[in-house]
Amino acid sequence: xxxxxxxxxxxxxxxxxxxxxxxxxxxxxxxxxxxxxxxxxxxxxxxxxxxxxxxxxxxxxxxxxxxxxxxxxxxxxxxxxxxxxxxxxxxxxxxxxxxxxxxxxxxxxxxxxxxxxxxxxxxxxxxxxxxxxxxxxxxxxxxxxxxxxxxxxxxxxxxxxxxxxxxxxxxxxxxxxxxxxxxxxxxxxxxxxxxxxxxxxxxxxxxxxxxxxxxxxxxxxxx
Numbered sequence: 001x002x003x004x005x006x007x008x009x010x011x012x013x014x015x016x017x018x019x020x021x022x023x024x025x026x027x028x029x030x031x032x033x034x035x036x037x038x039x040x041x042x043x044x045x046x047x048x049x050x051x052x053x054x055x056x057x058x059x060x061x062x063x064x065x066x067x068x069x070x071x072x073x074x075x076x077x078x079x080x081x082x083x084x085x086x087x088x089x090x091x092x093x094x095x096x097x098x099x100x101x102x103x104x105x106x107x108x109x110x111x112x113x114x115x116x117x118x119x120x121x122x123x124x125x126x127x128x129x130x131x132x133x134x135x136x137x138x139x140x141x142x143x144x145x146x147x148x149x150x151x152x153x154x155x156x157x158x159x160x161x162x163x164x165x166x167x168x169x170x171x172x173x174x175x176x177x178x179x180x181x182x183x184x185x186x187x188x189x190x191x192x193x194x195x196x197x198x199x200x201x202x203x204x205x206x207x208x209x210x211x212x213x214x215x216x217x218x219x220x221x222x223x
Contacts, residue, residue: 003204004068004138004211005027005028005135005156005189006132007022007025007028009019009028009173009191009192009208010028010131010171010173010174010189010191010192011028011114011129011132011173011174011192012114012129012131012132012174014130015097015114015116015132015174016095016097016112016114016115016132017042017077017079017095017097017098018038018042018095018112020038020042021034021035021038021087021182022114023197025159025169025182026081027154027163028066028129028171029129029154029163029165029168029171029187030112031112031129032127032128032129032165032167032168033165034163035094035095035110035111035112036075036093036110037158038114038187039057039074039075039076039093039094039095042077043057043075043077044057044194046059046077050062050080051077051212054072055072056074057074057075057076058072058073058074058076059076059077059078060072060073060076060077060078060115061078061079061080061081061082063080064078064079064080064082064084064096065082065083065084066078066083066084067084067085067086067087067088068203069086069087070084070085070086070087070088070089070090070102070185071087071088071089072084072090073090073091073092074092075083075092075093076090076092076093076094076096077094077095077096077097078096079095079096079097079098079100080098080099081095081098081099082096082098082099082100082101082102083099083100083101083102084096084102085101085102085103085104085106085120085143086104087104087105088102088103088104088105088107088108089105089106089107089108090102090107090108090109091107091108091109091169092109092110093109093110093111093113093139094108094109094110094111094112094113094196095111096108096113096117097113097114097115097116097117097132098116099115099116100114100115100117100118100119101117101118101119101120101163102119102120103120103121103122103123104120104121104122105121105122106119106120106121106122106123106124106125107123107124107125107126107170108125109125109126109127109128110126110127110128110139110167111125111127111128111129111169112128112129113125113128113130113169114130114131114133114134114174115132115133115171116132116133117130117131117132117133117134117135118133118134118135118136119135119136121137121138121139122136122138122139123136123138123139123140124141124142125141125142125169126144126167126169127142127144127165127168127169128142128144128168128169128170128171128172128220129171129172130172130176131171131172131173131174131176131192132174132175133175134172134173134174134175134176134177134178135176135177135178136172136178136182137178137179137181137182137198138180138181139181139182140178140179140180140181140183140184141182141183141184142169142170142184142188142211143169143183143184143185143209144167144168144169144186145166145167145186146166146186149166150159150166151163151165151166151174152165152166152167152168152186152187153187154168154187154189154204154205155203155204155205156204156205157189157205162218163187167186168186168187169184169186169188170184170187170188170189170190170202171188171189171190172190173189173190173191173192173193173194173208174192174193175192175193176190176191176192176193176194176195176196177194177195178190178195178196178200179195179196179197179198179199179200180198180199181198181199181207182196182197182198182199182200182201182202183200183201183202184196184202185201185202185203187204187207188202188203188204189204189205189206190205190206190212191205191207191209191210192200192209193207193208193209193211194206194207194208194209194210194211194221195210195211195212195221196212197211197212197213197214200212200213200214201215202215203215206218207220
C-alpha cells in the first residue's frame, strides 16, 4: 500500500453498488483490471424486478433515465435514478451509480462512478474511479495512457510506485470538483473534497481538502 493513502480515506464504500470489488485491495487502482469480470458477476445477481437486462451483459435500473440516442455496450450496470443523456457513449465495463449523470457526448470505458457522480458535458473517463458526488466540469478528461505507452507510475511525494498497468486514468475521492477543460494525467489521485482549477494539467497526488491551482501550487482549503 502506498504510504498514507487508504481506500477509506478516498471513497465512501457505502455509496456504490460496487463496494465488494474494493475488499482486500492494498492500492485503489488494483480494482481496474477486474471491473469487467465484477460487473458480469454482480449483474447476474441483480433483482429482475428492479433491473432490466438490455442486450448482452447490460443491466439498467427501471428507475434510470436513458436517452434513446445514448450508446451502451456491455458489460454495464446503470443504477437507480441515474441519467444517461443525449449521445452519451458507454463503451463497456462501466458502473454508473445511483443518481449519477452521464451527459452529452461523454465517453466512459472501464470505470466505476459512485453514486451522485456528474460527468455531464463532453467528458472522457477511462480506466478510472470517481467517488461519491465527484463532478467533472465541461471538457475535463482523464488521460489513461502515457504518451510513450510505457507502464503507468503513481507519484506520491518523493515516492514512485509502479502500477503494473498500461492504462490507468484517475481516482477522484468523494466530492472532488474538477474544473472545465482540465486534464488528469495517467495515474492521478485527487483526495476527498479537493478542487482543481479549470484548464489544469494534473499529475500525481493532490491531497484531500486542497485547491489545485497549477503544478507546484496546491493550497489547503481554509475552514
